[in-house]
Amino acid sequence: MPMASAFRLLFAAVILFGGAWPITKAALADASPLWFGTGRSALAALGAAILLAALGRLRLPAAEDRTAVLFLGLFQLGGFFALTHLAVALVPAGRTAVLSNVVTYWLIPLSVLVLGEKVSTMRWVAAGLGLAGAGVLIGPWSVDWSDRSVLLGHFMLVLAGLLWTIAIIASRKWPPRTPMFDLLPWCFGIGALMLAPMALIVEPEGGVGLSSWPHLLYIGLFAAPIGTWCVIEAGRKLPGAVASVGFLMVPAFGVLVSTLWLGEPLGWDVLVGGGLIFASVILAARG
Numbered sequence: 001m002p003m004a005s006a007f008r009l010l011f012a013a014v015i016l017f018g019g020a021w022p023i024t025k026a027a028l029a030d031a032s033p034l035w036f037g038t039g040r041s042a043l044a045a046l047g048a049a050i051l052l053a054a055l056g057r058l059r060l061p062a063a064e065d066r067t068a069v070l071f072l073g074l075f076q077l078g079g080f081f082a083l084t085h086l087a088v089a090l091v092p093a094g095r096t097a098v099l100s101n102v103v104t105y106w107l108i109p110l111s112v113l114v115l116g117e118k119v120s121t122m123r124w125v126a127a128g129l130g131l132a133g134a135g136v137l138i139g140p141w142s143v144d145w146s147d148r149s150v151l152l153g154h155f156m157l158v159l160a161g162l163l164w165t166i167a168i169i170a171s172r173k174w175p176p177r178t179p180m181f182d183l184l185p186w187c188f189g190i191g192a193l194m195l196a197p198m199a200l201i202v203e204p205e206g207g208v209g210l211s212s213w214p215h216l217l218y219i220g221l222f223a224a225p226i227g228t229w230c231v232i233e234a235g236r237k238l239p240g241a242v243a244s245v246g247f248l249m250v251p252a253f254g255v256l257v258s259t260l261w262l263g264e265p266l267g268w269d270v271l272v273g274g275g276l277i278f279a280s281v282i283l284a285a286r287g
Helices: 002-027 033-054 063-087 093-101 104-115 121-138 148-173 180-202 210-237 240-246 249-262 268-286
Strands: none
Touching: 002 210, 002 240, 002 249, 033 063, 033 180, 033 210, 063 148, 063 180, 063 210, 104 148, 104 240, 121 240, 121 268, 148 210, 180 210, 210 240, 240 268, 249 268
């Protein structure tokens, strides 16, 4: 049952975050990246705090919770948001969703080295299939590698995956005593405090235009807090190999939504890549 519960959280995260990337891409037509990231973090902190206050559960993190809160706030909700929101302006939304969620190349080796996890042969095969699927979705053959902005965007997304992985490893090595949802206001608050000065320095003339506010409100008040809670809990409860492969379903769904909504091309790469990722998740769950 714990595994089944973790998979339900994973699938909820897939729907929420997979759909968030094309929404973010659309929002950036009338918003600057770092200000949008700051806004979604601040709104998520505010929304979660209001909900917890209404439930009588809003309180400062206990001493045992602070390490996880700090890592999640700085690495997953601060650093990850900063890099991905800057990159989505340089890289197609579908590819952004893929690369930023490909934590397999970080999470499995770090789970083995830091947490001492044992990875079965079937799960190594599943990870290989998942990476192959992600590689097909990324489509490196269609990228203009001579364009420095494209190279920078891809580098930022790979680094974002590492920051997310560090947050996952930290939350598993130093698990919080308090339910994770109760800690979200503080995690998002740290992320917003980290992003705000960056936005002021990098985008002094930036902001969020009127037409982007519906996107910001949806992601900030709903998709970000609920999706982040699902991701954190799934990452804590699932073995590293299973979690890393499962997170690949987020970009697969993101590519599908980008194709249907933003008109990004649907070709053999989307079908083959998505099929490989789906097969890898089935193998990882059985292994």
